[in-house]
Amino acid sequence: xxxxxxxxxxxxxxxxxxxxxxxxxxxxxxxxxxxxxxxxxxxxxxxxxxxxxxxxxxxxxxxxxxxxxxxxxxxxxxxxxxxxxxxxxxxxxxxxxxxxxxxxxxxxxxxxxxxxxxxxxxxxxxxxxxxxxxxxxxxxxxxxxxxxxxxxxxxxxxxxxxxxxxxxxxxxxxxxxxxxxxxxxxxxxxxxxxxxxxxxxxxxxxxxxxxxxxxxxxxxxxxxxxxxxxxxxxxxxxxxxxx
Amino acid sequence: xxxxxxxxxxxxxxxxxxxxxxxxxxxxxxxxxxxxxxxxxxxxxxxxxxxxxxxxxxxxxxxxxxxxxxxxxxxxxxxxxxxxxxxxxxxxxxxxxxxxxxxxxxxxxxxxxxxxxxxxxxxxxxxxxxxxxxxxxxxxxxxxxxxxxxxxxxxxxxxxxxxxxxxxxxxxxxxxxxxxxxxxxxxxxxxxxxxxxxxxxxxxxxxxxxxxxxxxxxxxxxxxxxxxxxxxxxxxxxxxxxx
Amino acid sequence: xxxxxxxxxxxxxxxxxxxxxxxxxxxxxxxxxxxxxxxxxxxxxxxxxxxxxxxxxxxxxxxxxxxxxxxxxxxxxxxxxxxxxxxxxxxxxxxxxxxxxxxxxxxxxxxxxxxxxxxxxxxxxxxxxxxxxxxxxxxxxxxxxxxxxxxxxxxxxxxxxxxxxxxxxxxxxxxxxxxxxxxxxxxxxxxxxxxxxxxxxxxxxxxxxxxxxxxxxxxxxxxxxxxxxxxxxxxxxxxxxxx
Amino acid sequence: xxxxxxxxxxxxxxxxxxxxxxxxxxxxxxxxxxxxxxxxxxxxxxxxxxxxxxxxxxxxxxxxxxxxxxxxxxxxxxxxxxxxxxxxxxxxxxxxxxxxxxxxxxxxxxxxxxxxxxxxxxxxxxxxxxxxxxxxxxxxxxxxxxxxxxxxxxxxxxxxxxxxxxxxxxxxxxxxxxxxxxxxxxxxxxxxxxxxxxxxxxxxxxxxxxxxxxxxxxxxxxxxxxxxxxxxxxxxxxxxxxx
Numbered sequence: 025x026x027x028x029x030x031x032x033x034x035x036x037x038x039x040x041x042x043x044x045x046x047x048x049x050x051x052x053x054x055x056x057x058x059x060x061x062x063x064x065x066x067x068x069x070x071x072x073x074x075x076x077x078x079x080x081x082x083x084x085x086x087x088x089x090x091x092x093x094x095x096x097x098x099x100x101x102x103x104x105x106x107x108x109x110x111x112x113x114x115x116x117x118x119x120x121x122x123x124x125x126x127x128x129x130x131x132x133x134x135x136x137x138x139x140x141x142x143x144x145x146x147x148x149x150x151x152x153x154x155x156x157x158x159x160x161x162x163x164x165x166x167x168x169x170x171x172x173x174x175x176x177x178x179x180x181x182x183x184x185x186x187x188x189x190x191x192x193x194x195x196x197x198x199x200x201x202x203x204x205x206x207x208x209x210x211x212x213x214x215x216x217x218x219x220x221x222x223x224x225x226x227x228x229x230x231x232x233x234x235x236x237x238x239x240x241x242x243x244x245x246x247x248x249x250x251x252x253x254x255x256x257x258x259x260x261x262x263x264x265x266x267x
Numbered sequence: 268x269x270x271x272x273x274x275x276x277x278x279x280x281x282x283x284x285x286x287x288x289x290x291x292x293x294x295x296x297x298x299x300x301x302x303x304x305x306x307x308x309x310x311x312x313x314x315x316x317x318x319x320x321x322x323x324x325x326x327x328x329x330x331x332x333x334x335x336x337x338x339x340x341x342x343x344x345x346x347x348x349x350x351x352x353x354x355x356x357x358x359x360x361x362x363x364x365x366x367x368x369x370x371x372x373x374x375x376x377x378x379x380x381x382x383x384x385x386x387x388x389x390x391x392x393x394x395x396x397x398x399x400x401x402x403x404x405x406x407x408x409x410x411x412x413x414x415x416x417x418x419x420x421x422x423x424x425x426x427x428x429x430x431x432x433x434x435x436x437x438x439x440x441x442x443x444x445x446x447x448x449x450x451x452x453x454x455x456x457x458x459x460x461x462x463x464x465x466x467x468x469x470x471x472x473x474x475x476x477x478x479x480x481x482x483x484x485x486x487x488x489x490x491x492x493x494x495x496x497x498x499x500x501x502x503x504x505x506x507x508x509x510x
Numbered sequence: 511x512x513x514x515x516x517x518x519x520x521x522x523x524x525x526x527x528x529x530x531x532x533x534x535x536x537x538x539x540x541x542x543x544x545x546x547x548x549x550x551x552x553x554x555x556x557x558x559x560x561x562x563x564x565x566x567x568x569x570x571x572x573x574x575x576x577x578x579x580x581x582x583x584x585x586x587x588x589x590x591x592x593x594x595x596x597x598x599x600x601x602x603x604x605x606x607x608x609x610x611x612x613x614x615x616x617x618x619x620x621x622x623x624x625x626x627x628x629x630x631x632x633x634x635x636x637x638x639x640x641x642x643x644x645x646x647x648x649x650x651x652x653x654x655x656x657x658x659x660x661x662x663x664x665x666x667x668x669x670x671x672x673x674x675x676x677x678x679x680x681x682x683x684x685x686x687x688x689x690x691x692x693x694x695x696x697x698x699x700x701x702x703x704x705x706x707x708x709x710x711x712x713x714x715x716x717x718x719x720x721x722x723x724x725x726x727x728x729x730x731x732x733x734x735x736x737x738x739x740x741x742x743x744x745x746x747x748x749x750x751x752x753x
Numbered sequence: 754x755x756x757x758x759x760x761x762x763x764x765x766x767x768x769x770x771x772x773x774x775x776x777x778x779x780x781x782x783x784x785x786x787x788x789x790x791x792x793x794x795x796x797x798x799x800x801x802x803x804x805x806x807x808x809x810x811x812x813x814x815x816x817x818x819x820x821x822x823x824x825x826x827x828x829x830x831x832x833x834x835x836x837x838x839x840x841x842x843x844x845x846x847x848x849x850x851x852x853x854x855x856x857x858x859x860x861x862x863x864x865x866x867x868x869x870x871x872x873x874x875x876x877x878x879x880x881x882x883x884x885x886x887x888x889x890x891x892x893x894x895x896x897x898x899x900x901x902x903x904x905x906x907x908x909x910x911x912x913x914x915x916x917x918x919x920x921x922x923x924x925x926x927x928x929x930x931x932x933x934x935x936x937x938x939x940x941x942x943x944x945x946x947x948x949x950x951x952x953x954x955x956x957x958x959x960x961x962x963x964x965x966x967x968x969x970x971x972x973x974x975x976x977x978x979x980x981x982x983x984x985x986x987x988x989x990x991x992x993x994x995x996x
Contacts, residue, residue, distance in 0.1 A: 385876070385961070
């Protein structure tokens with residue numbers, strides 16, 4: 025009893041769900057609140073980029089895995105997966121570049137990811153290697169179009185920390201690259217989602233991966249507070265950015 | 268006690284080893300001999316394309332897996348893997364197209380791959396997901412530059428069967444696409460192989476995967492003979508190309 | 511600057527961390543609170559078993575994957591992984607059995623897992639296939655010894671719903687099987703964890719997987735409330751247990 | 754148009770196919786011929802055990818993968834996979850033990866596997882992770898019952914090299930363990946193969962993996978000859994067993 029949903033309606037429903045989700049995040053997420061209040065220190069921003077480095081390392085890989093696994097019988101979607109993976113390869117180095125450019129006298133001492141970051145990474149692999157192959161598009165959908173939502177916050181941080189665009193390559197380069205990507209993702213969703221179930225699974229992955237990312241942002245604040253209180257030593261090199 | 272081998276010497280040694288291997292194949296492989304004697308029937312050619320379809324289906328996938336697994340810490344090599352995977356996505360459809368264009372009244376009834384084809388596929392996945400990440404380049408090295416060796420044989424088959432270029436897209440399009448690819452593969456080998464061990468492992472994979480491909484070509488002849496004698500029914504739709 | 515931690519100290523520290531975690535869960539988890547207040551309906555219990563079915567289906571598999579991947583060079587640990595996987599194989603059927611025994615007139619219409627359940631499953635695979643091979647023992651550590659913590663709650667539910675032991679095979683059989691397993695897990699942790707980093711990673715996986723399980727329990731309550739309000743149709747067959 | 758084949762007929766057909774295959778190997782395989790002529794030196798035997806070490810290292814793992822992947826919805830078969838994996842874990846150490854017991858003054862310097870061994874390993878993983886989940890039983894079928902065929906040859910080598918049973922644990926312990934295993938494999942084949950296609954795929958994997966093993970035995974002889982002529986240095990420590 026599956027009826028076809030037109031791509032336009034499906035995308036509009038995803039967009040509406042995404043708006044609601046971001047609205048909830050802006051209402052309750054401690055990282056967002058600190059940004060709005062001008063409370064993002066260099067150390068806290070560096071810790072955020074440390075976690076960004078970790079999950080970004082895996083994005084090209086799990087994107088490619090969709091093409092290896094489920095998308096393999098749809099040559100056009102498979103090609104899309106590998107092309108996007110190629111374009112995302114190495115983007116984790118932007119996160120490292122931005123950390124270094126904060127203060128070249130601080131040596132990066134990369135630590136393992138936070139558990140919230142690990143959970144996000146684990147989830148992205150899982151939705152990439154099994155289940156409905158359209159589902160990872162739900163992650164791409166919000167990730168490639170997040171700038172509309174987050175650029176004001178990025179601008180607050182940039183201004184507060186006095187950073188140039190060249191020091192924020194991860195956000196600012198991505199925002200430019202991703203305009204085209206976001207359009208391609210929407211086109212692929214409209215092409216590949218055929219049934220209400222397809223749209224529902226893509227939407228679920230959109231919401232869950234965004235929630236896990238918001239959980240990571242929250243985790244960064246909590247970990248930063250533990251670092252500041254001396255309760256952990258994980259990634260404590262970031263404290264030197266404010267020393 | 269590892270010394271660096273210059274890329275030029277390494278490539279020259281691979282090229283020499285490849286020449287020897289092809290020479291041995293041309294000396295002893297039954298498929299090659301039949302081609303030289305004008306004994307490739309439409310059915311036999313179709314059976315060859317049937318197996319080509321099977322291993323080609325996996326090439327983009329196992330190429331991408333190199334980027335997911337071992338190449339992941341070398342962003343340039345990782346990008347190469349995903350780009351090449353994107354360019355190879357869907358090429359198995361060329362094999363199907365060429366079979367169909369032999370005679371549109373014959374309906375394709377795809378059968379499972381021959382065991383020799385399965386062994387080739389298995390090997391390519393294995394070298395892609397473990398071991399020295401440079402090793403799969405040994406497969407790309409010969410596969411993307413095989414036209415120098417095989418085009419005379421392809422020409423014999425084309426002439427014998429009276430096929431146009433548009434009916435042999437798999438070989439003729441690939442020959443054109445792969446000129447550029449072959450150059451990129453050589454450049455990546457020269458860049459990525461640092462030690463004699465790297466060159467040795469890439470060379471071993473080159474030789475082994477070429478031998479397994481020659482084994483598949485031989486297997487196609489043996490299977491064709493079994494089909495002609497009525498000893499098997501696997502993929503027996505190909506016999507209708509000569510009916 | 512790694513010092514050896516004795517197994518006894520390491521286990522004692524894990525036990526203390528586990529006590530703290532369970533205490534926090536008992537203080538704040540809505541599922542636990544409803545159980546304590548006698549508010550677990552048959553439908554809610556069935557929904558919990560539905561999610562239990564889903565993650566349990568994967569436990570033997572991800573346990574075995576530890577033996578396939580990281581544990582492979584330690585034959586004793588590898589054997590442990592495969593033996594435990596063998597003993598856990600098929601335990602998801604206990605969850606189905608218990609649902610059916612609630613009311614045989616209700617036909618099971620299994621739905622996909624809740625997103626919280628999916629996140630738990632994803633995390634357990636991830637910690638099984640990469641990273642420090644000791645880490646999944648952190649999950650086994652709490653999972654095989656959870657009965658000390660949860661049996662009072664299970665008893666409340668059993669009494670409230672008027673269930674016999676034969677209707678609660680998942681909890682009651684497991685509680686018996688797992689006494690021996692829990693001892694084996696502790697012995698393997700003491701044998702395999704050599705450094706403070708080993709203990710830390712096992713402890714992190716213990717805490718994270720327990721938190722994700724508690725998150726699943728909370729998710730079950732929220733989903734049940736949505737079901738009761740008619741806001742979702744996912745797994746709505748469970749409502750018939752209270753009809 | 755699938756008809757059910759009784760287990761008894763299916764097993765009898767596999768047994769007949771296996772007899773034919775071994776007969777062919779005994780007729781043409783150079784390793785077998787050298788054994789019959791008393792030409793297996795300690796070095797050649799050690800090289801054989803070196804390759805045996807390599808593929809045996811993977812047997813428990815790929816056996817377990819069957820339970821992780823395709824067998825997962827058949828709890829009884831899944832349990833069988835994990836139990837057999839547990840029993841095979843660490844058997845590669847028997848191969849090392851037997852090499853050492855040849856002459857304790859020779860230090861093992863393990864080299865990478867021969868390419869023929871690598872192809873066998875690759876094939877066993879491939880049939881374990883995809884396709885019809887019954888298929889790997891075709892490998893177990895011959896591997897666990899090979900002693901009937903090879904013990905005379907093993908006896909020749911034992912006598913020729915003057916080895917005690919305690920020096921040939923790999924063959925002699927396995928022969929004893931595997932009597933029970935072989936029966937379990939036959940029972941599982943009879944239970945799990947339902948259609949002619951199931952029996953055909955198990956038989957194909959039986960034949961192909963036995964052929965690849967025979968290819969490895971032949972490869973060991975060729976490599977030994979290269980070693981003796983000084984054309985390779987791979988695993989040349991084995992020459993010291995005859996020094």
